[in-house]
Amino acid sequence: MPGKHDEHSLETLSSRAAQGDAASFRALVERTHGIAYRLALRMVSGGESDAEDVVQDTYIRVWRGLPKLRDHAAVVGFICRIVRNVAADTRRGKKRRPMASLDRPIGDGLGPLVESIASDTDDPEQLACSAQVRADVFALVDELKEKYRVVLLLREVDGMSYDELSQALGVPVGTIESRLHRARAALAKKVERLRARQAKETA
Amino acid sequence: MNCRACTRTLSLLRDGRLDDGARAEVERHLQTCESCRTMDGVMRVTGDVMVAAGPADPPAELAARVARVALTSDSDADADATALWRWWLRIAAPATALGVAAAVVLMLLGGPSQPRPGEAASEFDPIGVMSDADDGALDATMLALEDD
Numbered sequence: 166m167p168g169k170h171d172e173h174s175l176e177t178l179s180s181r182a183a184q185g186d187a188a189s190f191r192a193l194v195e196r197t198h199g200i201a202y203r204l205a206l207r208m209v210s211g212g213e214s215d216a217e218d219v220v221q222d223t224y225i226r227v228w229r230g231l232p233k234l235r236d237h238a239a240v241v242g243f244i245c246r247i248v249r250n251v252a253a254d255t256r257r258g259k260k261r262r263p264m265a266s267l268d269r270p271i272g273d274g275l276g277p278l279v280e281s282i283a284s285d286t287d288d289p290e291q292l293a294c295s296a297q298v299r300a301d302v303f304a305l306v307d308e309l310k311e312k313y314r315v316v317l318l319l320r321e322v323d324g325m326s327y328d329e330l331s332q333a334l335g336v337p338v339g340t341i342e343s344r345l346h347r348a349r350a351a352l353a354k355k356v357e358r359l360r361a362r363q364a365k366e367t368a
Numbered sequence: 369m370n371c372r373a374c375t376r377t378l379s380l381l382r383d384g385r386l387d388d389g390a391r392a393e394v395e396r397h398l399q400t401c402e403s404c405r406t407m408d409g410v411m412r413v414t415g416d417v418m419v420a421a422g423p424a425d426p427p428a429e430l431a432a433r434v435a436r437v438a439l440t441s442d443s444d445a446d447a448d449a450t451a452l453w454r455w456w457l458r459i460a461a462p463a464t465a466l467g468v469a470a471a472v473v474l475m476l477l478g479g480p481s482q483p484r485p486g487e488a489a490s491e492f493d494p495i496g497v498m499s500d501a502d503d504g505a506l507d508a509t510m511l512a513l514e515d516d
């Protein structure tokens with residue numbers, strides 16, 4: 166991890182880019198577009214294509230807004246705030262559509278998942294190989310409120326740390342803890358409800 | 369530890385954010401509570417399924433493309449502004465000047481002539497608002513309107 170005032174630190178790159186240094190801006194994009202892309206992907210419904218558009222619009226605004234940025238040490242938070250705004254504009258433009266295919270009822274693929282929980286002998290890798298299980302889990306995640314869905318996906322799928330989540334979502338770490346707890350609890354309840362329904366149907 | 373406290377810490381347990389003492393306490397509770405154990409199992413398995421999906425990596429060329437477009441967007445914006453300014457100078461400015469000149473000429477040539485004292489109101493004063501004789505009537509009308 167580069168030092169705060171390292172030649173190639175994000176702060177230095179941001180500061181130089183703000184003065185019109187194109188090379189520093191390119192390096193800044195290279196170093197930050199991963200978090201911007203993942204955040205965009207979790208916030209819009211149109212998949213990779215929409216996420217790329219959001220990232221593109223974001224960096225146009227970043228390039229124009231950098232000269233007005235006072236604290237270049239907070240450039241990642243600045244970029245993520247723009248991602249959230251652009252993604253919100255994009256979402257307003259179109260109605261969210263479910264990420265998972267809902268051609269079949271949710272829960273068809275939860276049989277193995279439910280069995281593994283019941284038997285306490287889960288094999289996540291094997292479960293994850295089942296496209297049906299994965300689609301069902303993601304369909305249930307998609308039913309969560311946005312603020313819970315986004316934080317859960319960024320944590321579990323993208324593997325962001327709590328500090329990165331705090332920076333990406335612009336909220337304190339304590340809020341991240343709280344949202345993750347609520348997201349996981351809500352998801353567990355949904356799985357439990359499905360399990361109960363399936364048990365009732367088979368009885 | 370009760371179930372409420374336990375479920376509140378399961379998320380932190382999964383992310384390895386509990387100290388040794390708290391972790392041991394939660395694990396002890398899980399050994400004796402089937403309900404919390406089930407909740408923990410569901411959180412763990414659904415989480416692992418998501419983890420196995422893997423992070424979304426941006427396309428390889430995205431950074432270069434994004435930077436290129438952003439850097440040229442500035443000159444595009446400048447070009448747009450310049451084009452707008454040129455359009456204004458070529459078309460809108462002369463048209464506006466012409467319009468103002470025409471308005472001034474019309475005012476000078478076609479404006480109402482002032483009647484001399486004692487003359488009837490001119491044809492440009494059809495309701496006689498310029499006529500001294502009708503001042504009273506006009507005042508009465510205005511007062512009536514104000515009363516309304």
